[in-house]
Amino acid sequence: MTAAGIVHLGVGAFHRAHQAVYLDDILADDPQWAIVGASLRRADMRDALAAQDNLFTVAIRSGDETKLRVVGSLKTIYVAPEDPEALLTAMCDPAVRIVSMTVTEKGYCHDPATGDLDPAHPDVAADLVRPRAPISTPGLLAEALRRRREAKIVPFTVMPCDNLPENGPTVHRIVAQYAALIDGGLARFVENDVAFAGTMVDRIVPATSEADIAEISAKLGVEDAWPVMTEPFTQWVIEDRFPTGRPDFAAVGAEMVGDVEPFERMKLRMLNGSHSTLAYLGYLAGYETVAQTMAAPDFARLIMGLMTEEVMPTLDVPGADLGAYRDALVRRFNNPALKHRTWQIAMDGSQKLPQRLLGTVRDRLGAGAPIDRLALGVAAWMRYVTAVDEKGAAIDVRDPMADRLKAIGEVAGRDPEKLAAAYLGVEEIFGRDLAASDDFVRPVVAALAALLDRGAAATVSQYGRGGH
CATH class of the missing domain: 3.40.50.720 (NAD(P)-binding Rossmann-like Domain)
Known part of the structure; x- marks a missing residue:
């Protein structure tokens, strides 16, 4: 038995x-x-x-x-x-x-x-x-x-x-x-x-x-x-x-x-961090699935640059080939048979952001290194949780803090500085250090301004080609 x-x-x-x-x-x-x-x-x-x-x-x-x-x-x-x-x-x-x-x-x-x-x-x-x-x-x-x-x-x-x-x-x-x-x-x-x-x-x-x-x-x-x-x-x-x-x-x-932490950090930052970035930006740009999002060359370039230039330098994983892992992730993201919805991955972002993106942000800031693509991912989350998409339709935001985050967006309006400051004031997500860091706030505000002004697709095109 x-x-x-x-x-x-x-x-x-x-x-x-x-x-x-x-x-x-x-x-x-x-x-x-x-x-x-x-x-x-x-x-x-x-x-x-x-x-x-x-x-x-x-x-x-x-x-x-x-x-x-x-x-x-x-x-x-x-x-x-x-x-x-x-x-x-x-x-x-x-x-x-x-x-x-x-x-x-x-x-x-x-x-x-x-x-x-x-x-x-x-x-x-x-x-x-x-x-x-x-x-x-x-x-x-x-x-x-x-x-x-x-x-x-x-x-x-x-x-x-x-x-x-x-x-x-x-x-x-x-x-x-x-x-x-x-x-x-x-x-x-x-x-x-x-x-x-x-x-x-x-x-x-x-x-x-x-x-x-x-x-x-x-x-x-x-x-x-x-x-x-x-x-x-x-x-x-x-x-x-x-x-x-x-x-x-x-x-x-x-x-x-003996110690899983290096492997866990690699997966959280490379796979999950990229997934969340794709989810918020892809949803805002009108893509239903990750594979559809990755089929757009600007998005593929953005994610490749995010992993290669901003995430991988923060990792030290014994025996791991980070470049091969990155390439495998890109292939997996491109699998059209999975139909992994951007909306599904975007759920519970208030709980996911700290480990998927903000840990990498802190390491990059500590090294004095740029965080433009990471900041874009954070800004895309801010834009998404306002609960209004680029066509003015409601977004069904599934998150333990959804009502609070929506209310913050309604009060702050479309002013990128006010909106970023209001969301960065949520200490359960950002702690106290990031809101006080001009090296973090500045690129987040710039990315949020671009998303509000030009939309996700045009902003990703700009960032994917290396211009910010």
Whole structure:
């Protein structure tokens, strides 16, 4: 019988196209590592997959080719808001030795500018009132660890798989800070006795459309209520910190390392930073997908220049060929079969900007180096979150701070200096240092002025050709 050795929080498309595939390969030789999944918000994924025994299709698309694979590593899915006790019971099963997560940057209830827990976050505030029935990721982890400690069950290893800088230490700190608000002894236990294994995950996974469902079901000859679409490329770099045991990740292609941070920084800055820049500018210019955006030569030149001249000099990754990685990213961005929507990538920018662009900005400013393309990416985000596009139509901005950001734009109007100053005043995103840096403010205002005056396509043409 297949046993569940992993609980995964956040069973979304990315997890099913990435970690679940690696674990499916592992189960062929080691059946103790099935996954108990958890949805932290809605029941739709559980309901869709329950009728098909939690089997689902991964469709790998490249050019005109689509390869299908049915994955069976997901044993069951709990819906935390419906029954948090059932999920906590699963997390306390002695057979479970890893709790992993893909809850997105906003799921950690933290301040993106500092990397610390935000105790005023609504979910955290609710958990502090009812810590035995938590709804937040930090709350669930802390309560499960508390129960295991009380029952004298060894703690599981926490394995975050989200795009956070130094995601292992960052999540360790967040959970310890949460625990300290509950119980000092629990906080010390989390700090000293619980392992946190950092990771770098990479695979482009667009949202599944109704057309995708129809196409995949037709190819399979049986209905799949929720397949996932992805690309051939996949990468998983994992810090080897699993004191109570782990699957043989390396046997199925994962890279086990002592320190994941250089790899994580490379991916966050090169792939994710470029993706966000493409998303805001591409959406504003009227492009629906990343591949359509990259097919415009000015945008391709801009992204190549961004990675080569402004991002790569900030990176030092042992054994990595940054030029080859850049070239592979450009090929992946150009894959027309993926249909990765710019609007989807643009979601939750207030949570993504600090790690995707602002860390690079700070390093470049510290080196006295130019940041023109990085500043354009930041300005494009500012233009996007005003929630009005270049034709005067509303933009459906999906972001935890969407209402606040829209209100800032309405008050500041189309004056680039006022608009930039107002957004730079959001300390949860920019901290205090960047708003005080003329070397940062000046190019951001210049880029924002160009976007407001000439639009995204003309501005990208100017920047892509090296003129600012």
